[in-house]
Amino acid sequence: MDTDRLPGCYRHPDRDTGIRCTRCERPICPECMISASVGFQCPECVREGSGTGHRPTANAPRTLAGGVVAADPQLVTRILIGINVAVFLAAAVFPALVIQLELLGRYVEYVGAPLEGVSTGQYHRLLTSVFLHVEWWHIIGNMLGLWFIGGPLEAALGRARYLAVYLLSGLGASALVYLLTPPNTPTLGASGAVFGLLGATVVLARRLRYEMRPLVTAVVLMLVLTFVPFGGSLNVSWQAHIGGLVTGALLALGLLRPAAGRNRTLIQWGTCAVVFLLAAAVIAVRTAALT
Template sequence: MESDRSDTGRVPGCYRHPDHETGIRCTRCERPICTDCMINASVGFQCPECVRSGSGTGHVAAANTARGIAGGVVVADTALVTKVLVGINVAVFFAALLAPAVLVPLELLGRYVDYLGGPLEGVSTGQYYRLLTSVFLHEQWWHIIGNMTALWFLGAPLEAALGRARYLAVYLLSGLGGSALVYLLTPPNMPTLGASGAIFGLLGATVVLMRRMRYSMRPIIVMVLLMLLLTFVPIGGIGGTGEISWQAHIGGLITGALVGLGMLLPPAGAGKRRALVQWGTCAAVFLLVVAVVLVRTAELV
């Protein structure tokens, strides 16, 4: 839901009923809509035309495809990607229970020296895949239950707002951003794993979404402060260190907020330029992650 005033300070009228002043906007086309016209949606409200826009055929249907606030196509199952991500995390968790050795080559590790004479291993030796695979790993029951619960409650609404592709970009880039900060700031022989960085990225993007929709910021700010407090209060049991990786949390939070800004700030009227800004932001954030990784690798080689 959007709230707005014109440059003159007057509340605009509904596009269907100009004499009805309203502070509500359609989350798809951003036209003012009154309470008689607004239709409840997964995020905010929509106008009747946008709700009906997916029922046409041919070129008309393609041109009028229903889209969300970030330009993503509105689909029937608005939480499909979130379900798939939860499924992958759970599947990997049970695979690791059956074969614990699965974790070792996938967890985030800057560099490990086998003092019995084995080779160097880790991101610094070219195993860059660890930056992403570690995001899907968990060791303890409480760890995966907590992360997957947070993923569901944060991810499903955000996916509905952003659309599948944009939401997945936020998740993966946030995971990489969290891993990059861990790689930069932790000892190279400290193993790290968990989806927390990606989840904190969803939290950062949710803050941007709440601001964009002009919702009350108090609940989300309280959530951010609570999660940051838990980040710096040791409760044990994460990864091989038994400690919470605050680097992953902070890195993911910042990355998610940056990508969220790129996804949500460009207005719908920007047309193709909006997509250019959105995916350009993703590319810029990815290059920033690459730069951090290369700087740390140069220190360790």
């Protein structure tokens, strides 16, 4: 018997946690913890303390990052998966859609006709490519990663902050791809955004003082697969993976480090704005070099 193992969440016994409810002292995982005036409380204690199922938003239970606790803590994750699947099916029916949505810096010729890219003002490609897949194995792999990594992270951050991490990680991944790859190299897929969620999860686990070895091992394994794909047949964009991973970790540092207070929200959204401006600067530098 491993006496050093952390206890399991009382609602999710398979999830080890070092956090306990400040009222009943039961162990709770990030999905169950609700920010209180002192420490965190479990959903039952919050419900008992409120005395009603209807409270103003300002007094609603809060997530670890300060977001409002939602009745469905994984709704945004499911919506993102739905959008990815919808775009995948649309691209299968209308193959020309891929040409319009994939990430291209500047594709000078395509079947004898000029095709423009990000460098000529088609900035939508930086985000539309994040939702685009053309191979079934590609979308299945990315959506499994989005579900298993994104679901718990959404519960810990709250919907708005989680969505910001996903979109900005995708943008950061695209920005590094745009900067470091030949302009006529098409890139697509949600893996950059998923790596961003992974980077944010590492910061979250560190914040909660979880056992880091399993998570670090998973990150190292995914990076190994990024740079040394088995069989040598997979065309993996390491730029997207590294760009997303770093962007997600930076965002999580800004979202999770500030203590609750009047400046917390300002620091959090200020971090998002700074990350967006950094990505925009990278994009502007690359565009200037290509024009």
